[in-house]
Amino acid sequence: MSTTPRTDAAEETAVPSSDATATTQEEISAEIAEIAAQAAQATPDGQPSGARQPRIDYPPYRSSILRHPTKDPRHVDPETIERVAPCFGHRDVHPLEADLTIGAHAGTNSAVSGEPIGERITVTGRIVDGDGRPVAGQLVEIWQANAAGRYVHKNEQHPAPLDPNFTGVGRCLTDANGDYRFRTIKPGPYPWGNHRNAWRPAHIHFSLFGNAFTQRLVTQMYFPGDPLFALDPIYQAITDQKARDALVATYDHDRTVPDFSMGYRWDIVLTGSGRIWTEPEK
Numbered sequence: 579m580s581t582t583p584r585t586d587a588a589e590e591t592a593v594p595s596s597d598a599t600a601t602t603q604e605e606i607s608a609e610i611a612e613i614a615a616q617a618a619q620a621t622p623d624g625q626p627s628g629a630r631q632p633r634i635d636y637p638p639y640r641s642s643i644l645r646h647p648t649k650d651p652r653h654v655d656p657e658t659i660e661r662v663a664p665c666f667g668h669r670d671v672h673p674l675e676a677d678l679t680i681g682a683h684a685g686t687n688s689a690v691s692g693e694p695i696g697e698r699i700t701v702t703g704r705i706v707d708g709d710g711r712p713v714a715g716q717l718v719e720i721w722q723a724n725a726a727g728r729y730v731h732k733n734e735q736h737p738a739p740l741d742p743n744f745t746g747v748g749r750c751l752t753d754a755n756g757d758y759r760f761r762t763i764k765p766g767p768y769p770w771g772n773h774r775n776a777w778r779p780a781h782i783h784f785s786l787f788g789n790a791f792t793q794r795l796v797t798q799m800y801f802p803g804d805p806l807f808a809l810d811p812i813y814q815a816i817t818d819q820k821a822r823d824a825l826v827a828t829y830d831h832d833r834t835v836p837d838f839s840m841g842y843r844w845d846i847v848l849t850g851s852g853r854i855w856t857e858p859e860k
């Protein structure tokens with residue numbers, strides 16, 4: 579691939595400090611509940627004060643305390659950046675790059691060319707703007723943990739098995755209707771260093787490039803009914819329930835592939851009042 583998907587493996591799986599490991603899930607959950615109660619209080623105009631975008635300084639998500647920006651962002655000239663940034667074209671993205679189930683060594687004549695372990699899923703959806711118009715030709719990249727909850731990343735050290743047949747990265751371009759489609763393995767939840775026994779809900783990271791690299795958006799797709807939602811400070815950093823729901827895919831039996839895979843649908847709204855949550859720039 580000509581681009582390297584950003585991974586959150588480093589920040590989500592950093593070796594926990596003694597302070598972090600001393601904090602219990604109960605203490606984190608109490609902090610989450612206190613902030614949620616504040617967010618639920620109505621403002622003078624009668625609207626909930628919960629924001630659709632995550633709080634960048636969200637104390638239950640421990641590393642956000644030090645990582646969030648404290649000054650206004652500086653504007654740069656996009657044209658200057660685009661002159662030196664990498665670029666891609668239709669010929670650069672092969673259709674097989676959207677299939678993460680074909681094995682990490684497919685086509686390399688490697689002796690290791692088996693299929694990855696796990697529940698095969700098809701993830702599809704439509705990318706639209708705030709007026710519901712499809713966004714065609716959009717570069718969509720994904721990266722994710724394997725079925726055991728393990729990323730292929732040097733900073734990922736928790737003792738779940740790597741899958742030699744699964745890289746966890748893929749990409750595609752949206753078609754004329756704004757539709758994207760991936761075939762992959764359902765990722766597992768994984769522990770991270772935020773507090774003692776902290777686990778992330780299963781998720782797939784998405785990157786959307788827009789028409790230029792300076793427009794890149796990064797977000798996460800979750801799976802319906804995950805019991806870890808209530809415990810996860812990253813998911814809870816978004817205090818508006820509708821905004822959280824927009825990040826959760828829908829099981830769609832029409833998107834299953836007979837005798838092959840389960841099916842999920844996740845549509846992405848890029849602009850307007852229904853815009854999905856995206857990670858802040860670092």
Ligand SMILES: [Fe+2]
Nearest residue numbers: 586587590781
């Ligand atoms: Fe992750």
